[in-house]
Amino acid sequence: MDFNVKKLASDAGLFFTRAVQFTEEKLGQAEKTELDAHFENLLARADSTKNWTEKIFRQTEVLLQPNPSARIEEFLYEKLDRKIPSRATNGELLGQYMLEAANEFGPGTPYGSTLVKVGESQRRLGGAEREFMQSTAINFLTPLRNFLEGDWRTISKERRLLENLRLDLDVCKARLKKAKTAEAKAAADHELRVAQTEFDRQAELTRLLLEGISSTHVNHLRCLHEFVEAQATYYAQCHQYMQDLQKQLGSANGEVFPTAFVNTNPTPVPGGSSPSSAATLPVQPSPSPLDTGALSIEEVQPPATGTRKAKVLYDYDAADTSELSLLADELITVYTVPGMDPDWLVGERGNQKGKVPVTYLELLS
Numbered sequence: 149m150d151f152n153v154k155k156l157a158s159d160a161g162l163f164f165t166r167a168v169q170f171t172e173e174k175l176g177q178a179e180k181t182e183l184d185a186h187f188e189n190l191l192a193r194a195d196s197t198k199n200w201t202e203k204i205f206r207q208t209e210v211l212l213q214p215n216p217s218a219r220i221e222e223f224l225y226e227k228l229d230r231k232i233p234s235r236a237t238n239g240e241l242l243g244q245y246m247l248e249a250a251n252e253f254g255p256g257t258p259y260g261s262t263l264v265k266v267g268e269s270q271r272r273l274g275g276a277e278r279e280f281m282q283s284t285a286i287n288f289l290t291p292l293r294n295f296l297e298g299d300w301r302t303i304s305k306e307r308r309l310l311e312n313l314r315l316d317l318d319v320c321k322a323r324l325k326k327a328k329t330a331e332a333k334a335a336a337d338h339e340l341r342v343a344q345t346e347f348d349r350q351a352e353l354t355r356l357l358l359e360g361i362s363s364t365h366v367n368h369l370r371c372l373h374e375f376v377e378a379q380a381t382y383y384a385q386c387h388q389y390m391q392d393l394q395k396q397l398g399s400a401n402g403e404v405f406p407t408a409f410v411n412t413n414p415t416p417v418p419g420g421s422s423p424s425s426a427a428t429l430p431v432q433p434s435p436s437p438l439d440t441g442a443l444s445i446e447e448v449q450p451p452a453t454g455t456r457k458a459k460v461l462y463d464y465d466a467a468d469t470s471e472l473s474l475l476a477d478e479l480i481t482v483y484t485v486p487g488m489d490p491d492w493l494v495g496e497r498g499n500q501k502g503k504v505p506v507t508y509l510e511l512l513s
Contacts, residue, residue: 240274464508
């Protein structure tokens with residue numbers, strides 16, 4: 149083993165003189181060579197770029213993988229230079245469970261067939277999420293990581309070297325001031341010239357690296373556009389999948405539920421309503437044929453079977469004596485009669501009876 153004692157002693161002495169200079173500067177007992185304002189601005193801009201890039205990078209990782217344990221596992225695989233095992237997304241898992249449940253309940257039953265439709269949609273949503281995660285990792289996270297682990301480390305290394313040379317320069321300036329003899333002044337002046345040359349050369353190199361931050365911003369801007377495009381494509385796919393699912397479920401509602409209970413176009417209705425539901429109040433139904441038919445509401449009798457309990461979702465003011473006014477959250481009994489408009493039911497509350505719009509109700513049993 150080549151052990152150079154002289155070099156070790158020289159390095160130790162250099163470290164000591166730098167430490168003394170740094171301490172005296174902090175105590176205000178020594179002068180410090182200041183960098184020009186432009187250089188300081190470049191340093192501040194570089195530090196800001198590094199800090200915000202790091203925050204954006206970390207939070208994007210959280211967005212793509214909210215599970216901290218999974219992120220740690222992926223980090224370890226990357227450091228060990230091993231392939232990260234494929235992991236199903238939450239949507240894919242949910243879809244798989246729904247399909248398995250449908251097989252057990254019977255895919256021919258209403259519940260089972262609906263589970264199949266929803267499960268397939270969840271699997272498609274999970275697949276779209278996987279594509280978005282992969283695209284973002286390649287086109288957005290990788291460039292950010294390359295900057296933090298590559299360019300920024302180089303900049304930090306050169307900045308540390310510049311700071312060391314700056315300390316050496318100030319040490320030489322202090323020695324020149326303390327020199328008494330002509331010989332000592334000449335030696336100190338020579339050391340100062342050498343230190344100044346090395347400092348200027350390192351300052352120029354560091355300046356070029358710092359000015360390269362502008363190119364980094366341009367590169368990250370392009371990556372940001374690609375991230376937005378990937379995210380827009382992902383959400384558009386999700387929206388399309390859910391629209392297709394709604395159409396499938398809507399076409400099956402007539403076979404599974406009475407058509408009177410399907411509301412496909414909710415819009416706000418003026419008048420008394422629950423504040424939390426004001427934005428989703430249903431359309432007020434058109435008058436029932438009972439208004440013009442031969443059968444009056446007083447003559448309607450409840451069927452032997454088929455009555456149901458219903459919870460009132462919104463306040464409703466009766467338009468005439470054939471209708472029943474409603475208060476949000478109350479429970480009433482409802483039923484239908486032959487020939488009645490499917491948008492209406494007959495509602496009873498104690499001795500009161502009248503027509504009620506089905507879109508204001510939540511059927512309980």
